[in-house]
Amino acid sequence: xxxxxxxxxxxxxxxxxxxxxxxxxxxxxxxxxxxxxxxxxxxxxxxxxxxxxxxxxxxxxxxxxxxxxxxxxxxxxxxxxxxxxxxxxxxxxxxxxxxxxxx
Amino acid sequence: xxxxxxxxxxxxxxxxxxxxxxxxxxxxxxxxxxxxxxxxxxxxxxxxxxxxxxxxxxxxxxxxxxxxxxxxxxxxxxxxxxxxxxxxxxxxxxxxxxxxxxxxxxxxxxxxxxxxxxxxxxxxxxxxxxxxxxxxxxxxxxxxxxxxxxxxxxxxxxxxxxxxxxxxxxxxxxxxxxxxxx
Numbered sequence: 001x002x003x004x005x006x007x008x009x010x011x012x013x014x015x016x017x018x019x020x021x022x023x024x025x026x027x028x029x030x031x032x033x034x035x036x037x038x039x040x041x042x043x044x045x046x047x048x049x050x051x052x053x054x055x056x057x058x059x060x061x062x063x064x065x066x067x068x069x070x071x072x073x074x075x076x077x078x079x080x081x082x083x084x085x086x087x088x089x090x091x092x093x094x095x096x097x098x099x100x101x102x103x
Numbered sequence: 104x105x106x107x108x109x110x111x112x113x114x115x116x117x118x119x120x121x122x123x124x125x126x127x128x129x130x131x132x133x134x135x136x137x138x139x140x141x142x143x144x145x146x147x148x149x150x151x152x153x154x155x156x157x158x159x160x161x162x163x164x165x166x167x168x169x170x171x172x173x174x175x176x177x178x179x180x181x182x183x184x185x186x187x188x189x190x191x192x193x194x195x196x197x198x199x200x201x202x203x204x205x206x207x208x209x210x211x212x213x214x215x216x217x218x219x220x221x222x223x224x225x226x227x228x229x230x231x232x233x234x235x236x237x238x239x240x241x242x243x244x245x246x247x248x249x250x251x252x253x254x255x256x257x258x259x260x261x262x263x264x265x266x267x268x269x270x271x272x273x274x275x276x277x278x279x280x281x282x283x284x285x
Binding site: 069 | 113128130131132134135136138141149152153154159162163166170
């Protein structure tokens with residue numbers, strides 16, 4: 001898939017996934033990778049930035065296997081941002097598919 | 104390169120962040136390695152997925168400098184943010200430099216202009232001496248001084264706006280770079 005396509009929507013994907021339930025970093029990479037290919041390096045800096053901007057809060061939780069994991073929990077502000085991005089995305093995809101139909 | 108070398112390189116480059124934040128970033132990446140091992144991956148495989156630690160560090164540093172400058176937009180902080188962004192590659196030198204020059208020149212030009220207007224009556228006095236002309240032109244003089252005061256206030260206000268715009272522009276620039284290279 002085209003790289004430029006994905007970059008812009010990663011933020012949206014991460015917000016949607018964390019709004020379903022709290023997630024840890026690697027899980028986010030895995031979930032998104034199931035749907036399309038991403039470069040792993042992108043997710044951590046992205047989630048870090050979103051946390052700094054107050055869209056996520058974090059907490060540590062022990063796991064049955066391996067070291068404790070850092071979970072990301074979406075905040076009120078994050079949910080608002082998600083709504084804005086989802087609306088933008090629907091508008092965008094609607095426009096593109098209309099253009100494709102006219103072709 | 105193995106995990107330790109990766110983390111060491113990263114740690115060294117992000118040292119200016121301070122011990123706490125440095126630890127946070129390193130913990131994130133360490134966790135990432137651990138999760139990779141659980142999935143049966145090798146150091147090499149994980150690192151090729153993550154990318155060059157020097158590049159990761161540069162982005163983290165630039166991001167932190169910009170946040171700092173946003174919280175406290177002093178000239179030093181803005182300057183450091185610009186330097187950090189420039190460190191991301193020559194590519195955006197022009198794009199960063201142009202607004203920064205405007206940022207530096209704008210308050211200067213405005214202050215020189217308003218100072219000229221404020222001292223204009225004194226200049227007139229030196230030129231013509233204390234004559235009737237001065238009385239005749241009193242309204243013009245008052246007008247000029249008033250305009251000078253307005254400009255002075257305006258320059259302070261607009262400098263703040265230029266500051267904000269430059270910072271917003273820098274952040275925007277950084278986002279583009281992240282999308283382009285990450």
